[in-house]
Amino acid sequence: MDLDIIALYALAVIGPILIFLTHYIVKGRGKDMTRLWFITFFSYMVYYWLAKSNNIYNDPRDMVYGFALLWPIAAILAFWIAELLTKKGRFVPFFEMMVAFVVGVIFSFLLDGLAGFWKWYTYVQPSNPAIVQKTWFTNPIGGLQMPAIMPFLLGILMIVVFFLVFNVYKELRKRHIDDTSATLLLAFLSVLMGGVLWVVSSAVMGFVSGYV
Numbered sequence: 001m002d003l004d005i006i007a008l009y010a011l012a013v014i015g016p017i018l019i020f021l022t023h024y025i026v027k028g029r030g031k032d033m034t035r036l037w038f039i040t041f042f043s044y045m046v047y048y049w050l051a052k053s054n055n056i057y058n059d060p061r062d063m064v065y066g067f068a069l070l071w072p073i074a075a076i077l078a079f080w081i082a083e084l085l086t087k088k089g090r091f092v093p094f095f096e097m098m099v100a101f102v103v104g105v106i107f108s109f110l111l112d113g114l115a116g117f118w119k120w121y122t123y124v125q126p127s128n129p130a131i132v133q134k135t136w137f138t139n140p141i142g143g144l145q146m147p148a149i150m151p152f153l154l155g156i157l158m159i160v161v162f163f164l165v166f167n168v169y170k171e172l173r174k175r176h177i178d179d180t181s182a183t184l185l186l187a188f189l190s191v192l193m194g195g196v197l198w199v200v201s202s203a204v205m206g207f208v209s210g211y212v
Contacts, residue, residue, distance in 0.1 A: 004118050005061065012069035018076040026083045035183055036079065036165045037072040039190045043161050044068040046194030054202065059121035067111055074107035075161060096166070097159050104158030108151040109139065116142020123147060153201045160193045
């Protein structure tokens with residue numbers, strides 16, 4: 001196995017470490033972070049699988065699947081940021097979702113930057129060069145050419161993850177569904193929502209391509 005692949009999967013260990021460290025940031029939320037880790041992983045794995053299956057990535061070594069293990073890091077950090085800011089009295093409706101979106105967009109940008117730097121994958125370009133010229137950009141970190149909409153789609157998926165973990169889960173528990181069953185149901189919903197977002201994003205990209 002190549003060294004860069006080993007390094008990618010080694011970074012995934014940061015996720016469980018952050019779960020443990022949550023005790024020192026927000027006490028009593030360790031179980032929530034474990035749940036957030038699993039739901040984030042399932043959601044992004046499905047999204048990447050569908051994107052790769054539909055020829056969005058030129059990825060012969062299946063590197064994007066490893067990225068699904070990294071996204072829980074972004075999710076837990078987004079939770080930390082939202083909690084620390086709201087503790088200082090900066091309460092804004094849906095603030096947690098806003099933080100999740102911004103962190104998701106930035107994290108997507110950074111991952112594609114690393115991918116460009118290490119030559120892990122490229123995005124498959126459409127046959128019409130006008131589409132690339134008008135709706136794509138070059139990531140300045142690694143020089144990867146990519147659709148401008150991709151970071152925003154992955155940021156939206158982060159909002160979906162937070163909604164499932166912190167809103168839907170709460171409603172399930174109110175209906176006296178036990179913790180294990182609620183978590184399994186969330187895992188199913190995360191797979192479903194990952195697929196739905198892919199369908200929507202595919203339709204949006206198709207519309208942009210047709211418009212250009």
